[in-house]
Amino acid sequence: MLDFVLNGQAMQVPFPEPNQSILNWLRTDLGLMGSKEGCATGDCGACTVVIGDIQKDGQVRYQAVNGCITLANTLQGRHLLTVEGVGSKDTLHPCQQVMVDHHGTQCGYCTPGFVMSLFAGHCNGLDAQAMSAALGGNLCRCTGYTTIRDAATELAAKPCVMPFDPAEVQGALQQVKADSAANASASPAFVIPRTIEQAVTAINRYPDYKLVAGGTDLLVEMNVFHRRYPGFIWLGGIEGMQQIEENAEVVRFGAGVTFNQLMQWSASQSAPLHALLDRVAANQVRNQGTLGGNIVNASPVGDMPPVLLALDASIELTSAEGVRQMPLSDFFLGYRQTALQQGELLTAVIVPRAALARPLFIHKISKRWEDDIASTLLVLSAKVADAGRLTDIHIGLGGMAAIPCRATHTEQWLQQADVLAISSDELLTELGRDVQPMSDARASAQYRAGVTATLLKRGLKQLCSEVQKGGLSHA
C-alpha cells in the first residue's frame, strides 16, 4: 500500500500503476479533477501540485512540482497537496482569494496550477517579486498575467495560513517514515532505495527497471510517446545523494542535488551560475530536476554540462565493483550516448575549487527568456594573466552539437592571442573548427554560430575588463 498524506489526511491506498503520473493518478484513480492537464510535458504548470517532505529537523518543506511529470509512487511517505486541499469555493484560502479579488482568472483552466504555485511560494515566505518569478512555469493564455502578478503581490504581504493541521501532518509523515524504515516493502515495481548501496543492488537485481531521479525528462518522453516500463528505481529517496559538500580542494555535488538546491548554493558562490539557473526550466521543474539527471540524459541542450565542462568537473560512477571517477569530458560519447555502464550509477559531480575561482562568463540564448531551452549556451572560464591575455581558457558549448562539448581548438588558439583585439569574425572561423551547429525549430545554424562567436568575444572582453576594474562583478 502507498502510505502518504493527501491534503492533510493520512492515507493508505493501493500502489499506483508504476508508470502513472501523479496527475493521471489523481484524475483517474482518486477522482480529484482540480489539477488539469495542459501539456503533460511540464511546460504549462496547469497540473501543479505541492509536495511536502519531512526534513531532518522534523519540519515539512513544501515545494511545487508538475503532477504530469512526477511518478505517483514517489509520493510514498510524503504529503501531497492539491487544489482541492487548499480551499473550496465557499472557504477560499488567501492564495485563492487574491486570485478572485484581482480578477486573475478568465478561462480558469490554468488557475489551479497558479493557485498551487502561489501556495508554495507563500508558505516558503517569498516576497512579491520572488513570488511572481516563481510563476514562470505557469502558462496563462487569457489574462496577460498582470492581474495574477497583482494577486501575488497582495498575497506576499499576508501571513501564511496552512489549510490543514501541520502538527498532524508532521506526525503522520514521521509515522510513515518510521514504518518504512522498519519495513522496506514499497511497490515491487517501484523500488525506493535509501542508500547508494541499496540503489546499486537494485540496479543489478532489476536490470530492466528504469532508473529515475527527477524524472522531468523521462516522464515527458513517456507521456508524449507513450513509453512504458516494467518498473522503476527511484533515486529520490537517497538523502546521501542530495548533499553539497565542500572542502579546500573541491566542491562535491551529490547527483541528486536539484536545480533549486544548486540555485540556493550558487547565490553566494557564483553570480553567473545563479543567473543561468534562474533560466533553467521553471520553478516546478527546478524543484525536481537533478544535476545527475541533466548529465546522464546527455541531452545536447542540457544547461549544466557546458558549465561543468568549463569548470573541469569530474564525475563519480558507482557500481557493485566500486567507485570510479572520470573527467566529465570523457563521459559524453555521442548523441545521447554516455560512458555509463550497465550496473553503474552516477553518484556525484566534483568541481575543483580552483576552477570555481576562475572568472566565469555564461550566456544563454533562447527564444523566450524564461523556461526555454537554449538555442545556444556559451560558458567561458579563464584566468586573467594581464590585460588582453588569458590563460587556462575553458569554453563550454550547449545547443551547438550532438553532445555538450568544449571548444578545445578555439581554447588553444586563444592562448596565443591578444583577446581584446580579436574580431567576432575570427572567432566564428575558429569556433567553426570545433563545432558545426545544427538548424532546427529553435534556431538556424547561422544564428547559432554567429551569436556564439559574438558571445565569446563579449565574454573575453568582460573577463579582461573586469579584472582591470578589480574583480568579477555582475549586475
Add this chain to the structure above:
Amino acid sequence: MRKLIEPGMYPSAGSSPVGKAVTHDSAAMQVSGQAQYVDDIPTVPGTLHLVLGLAEQADAEIVSVDLTAVRQSPGVVDVITLNDVPGHKDIGPVFPGDPLFADGRTLYVGQALFAVAATSEAAARRALASARVEYRAGNPVLDPVQAWQQGLLVRPSHVMQRGDASAALEQAEVVVQGQLDIGGQEHFYLETQATLAIPQEDGSLHLYSSTQHPSEVQKLVAEVVGLPLNQVAVEVRRLGGGFGGKETQAAAPACMAALVAVRTGRPVKIRLNRRDDMRLTGKRHPFVGQFRLGADQSGRISALEMELIGNCGCSPDLSDAIVDRAMFHADNCYYLAHARVSGHRAFTHTASNTAYRGFGGPQGMLAIEAAVDDLARRLQLDPYIVRMNNLYDTDQRNRTHYGQELEQFPVAEMMAKLAEDCQYHQRYQAARAFNADVGNGPLRRGIALTPVKFGISFTAQHLNQAGALVHIYTDGSIQVNHGGIEMGQGLYIKMAQVAADAFDLPLECIRVTATRTDKVPNTSPTAASSGADMNGMAVHDACTTLLGRLRAFAASEFGVDASAISFESGQVIVGQQRFGFAEFVQKAYFARISLSATGYYRTPLIHYDRARAEGRPFFYFAHGVSCSEVEVDIETGEYRLCQVDILHDVGRSLNPAIDLGQIEGGFVQGLGWLTTEELVWDEQARLRTDMPATYKIPTIGDIPVAFTTRLLERADNPANTIHRSKAVGEPPFMLAISAWCALRDALADLAPGNAIPLSAPATPEAVWKAARTLQAMAVQAQGAAK
C-alpha cells in the same frame, strides 16, 4: 396546491450592476478546482476513450492501412476510419474539403487517419503503436506565394478597390514597396479539444463539447451519424480557452466521439493530448503581404496597392471570410484615397488554418503598419507623425476603401492623449539619444505608438443573430440562458449583469446556465467579438418581454396606469403599493402569467455587396491605441519589453474589470504572435514546433512591470448596442503591434533612411538578422559616400 417558497429571500439591490467591476461568476470555482471542464465530468463505467491515429506524411498516397493488430490490442472496443462514417464524410463548415478522416491521400502531417476507442486512454494509446500505414510519398506544397502563383487556391481571389491606385502610385512623390512575411499562431488554449458523447435511451445523443459553436457541432454530428438535428443536443458550460480555435476545429473530434458512441452504445470521451492537438488542428493563417504605398514628401499617403496572400492550409474552412477581414483591415486607421487591396487564399499541405482572435484583421493591419513604418523610415520622420497625418476623420476623409462611412473616429484624440500620458515624444527623443551613445554598447531602444480600428460584426451577415431564454421562478430567482459560449471572457457575468439590471435585482438573483442547443437553438458561434453584443441584446429582449407581461398584469390586477409601475431595487412598485419581487412574481404565477420568455436579436443596418466589394459590413468600430518601449541587444537579437501603455475604447463598459482583462490578455497574446511564437515546418511538411517545449507563448516574465491600461472615458457607443458598450474580445489583440513596431524603431538608427527588414514573428534570431542586414547597409552606404 403546491406551496411556494416564502417571498423576500433577496436583499434589495443597490444600483445597477451594469458598469461595475463585478468578479467573474466562475472565479471561486476556478481557484478551488471545482469549475468543471469536459474532461472533468464524471463518467460512468464503460465509458470509452478515443485517441487518433495521425498521418506521418503530407500529400502522400495511403497505400495501405493495416489496423488488425490495433483491433486486437487489449482494451480496444472499436476502430473507425472514413469508411465507417454512415452519413456525411466531409465536415467542411462552409465549403467542402474537410473529410473526417483522410480519404485516400493525406492532406497534411497530423491529419486523422483513424480513431481507436478503448476502455482507457492508456489502452487506446498502446494500441495506436501497432498500426501499420504504408505511404507513397507525395510532393507537399508549403510556400503560399508559390501556391498562389501556380493557382493553387482553396477559394477564388477577391479585390476591394477605390479610385485608381496604380495611377496614383505613378504620380506619388514617394513610393515604398515591400513584402512582409507574417507568421501564423497556435491557439494554445490551455484545455485541448474535448468532447464527451453520451448515447441516450432513444438513440439520440447528448454531447458535452468544448466548442465555441455548439450549433455547428450539433449539425455536423447529426450529418455524420445520420440523425435529425432534434436528436443531437450539445451542451457547453465553459471552455478552457478558445480564441477561435474551437469555432470549427472542435467539430471533428466531436463527430468522431459521437460516431463511436452510436456504434457502441457507450459513452465516448475524446480529449486530444497537446501534441495531437497542435498537429491536428488549424492555426492562425500565416500571411504574406506585398505592398506599394504612395505618399508625398510630408508623408501624406495617396495610394495603396496590397496583395494579401493567406496561407489557408489544406481546405477552405473559414478562409474566405478570414482573408476578407484581412482586406477590410488593410487600412487600419488610415484614409486611403486610392486603394486596391487583393486577397488570395493559397492552398498548402498543412492543417487547415482557421479562426483566431482577430480573424485575419491582425494580418491585414500588420501589413499596413509595416508599410507606414517603411514610409516613415524612408522620409526619416517619427512614425507617430506619419500615422497621425494619415488618420481618418469624420468629415471628408471618412470613408473606408470598401465604402463604409465612419460615424465616429476618436483615434487622433486617443493617440494624442496616450502620447501625452506616457510621454511618448520625450521617450522617442530619449531613445534616439540612447542609441547615439556609444557607451550603451550593443543596446538599442525603440518606442512606438500605434492605433487600432477594428470592425465589429460577422461579415457573414446571417451569423449576426442571437437568442436567449429567460425564466423567472416562483421564488423570484431568474435563470438566464443564451447562445453564447463562456470561454473565460466573462460573457456569463456580463449577461447576468444585463438581466439583473433589467429587473433591478441583485446579481445573486440571476443564474446563467450552461449553453445548450436544446434551450436556445440555431446559434451563431461565439466569435467575432460578438458574444456580449448580440447575446446581451437577446437577453435584454427576453427580459423586456417578461417585464412587459408583468407590467400588463400589474396594470390590470391593480387598475393602475402603466406609468405608475416600476421595478426598483428588488421591488415592484404599483401605484402606491410596493411588493417584493418574489411576492409579485407569485401573484403573477397565480394569475397564470407566463414567466418564461425567449429573446432574439439581429444586428441592424449591416449590409455588404461582395460582388461590388462595397457596403457597411460593420455595425461599428472599436478603437484602441498602445505604446510600447523595448530594449534590444543588437549583437544577440535578445530584447526586453520595458513599458506598455494602453488606452482602449470599449464604449460604455459593461464590466471594467472583465474588459481590462480582455485588453491586457489580448495584448499579451498578440505580443506572443509577434515575438516568440514561431511555427516551423520542415521540408517534409512536418510541424517541428508541436509542443510547448518548442512553441513558446509568453510567460509572466515577458510582461513589463510598467504596464498601464486605461479605458477611454465618456465613450458611449454611438451605435445602439447593449448599454452602449463595445465589443472587446478581438480588438486589443492588435494593440501588440506597437511592441513589434518598437522593435523596428530600436533598429532604425542603425541605417537611417532604410526600411527595417523585420518580419513577424520578431524572434531574437529575426531581430539579429535584421540588425546585421541594416549594419551591412550602413557600411555600404558609408563606402558609397566615400
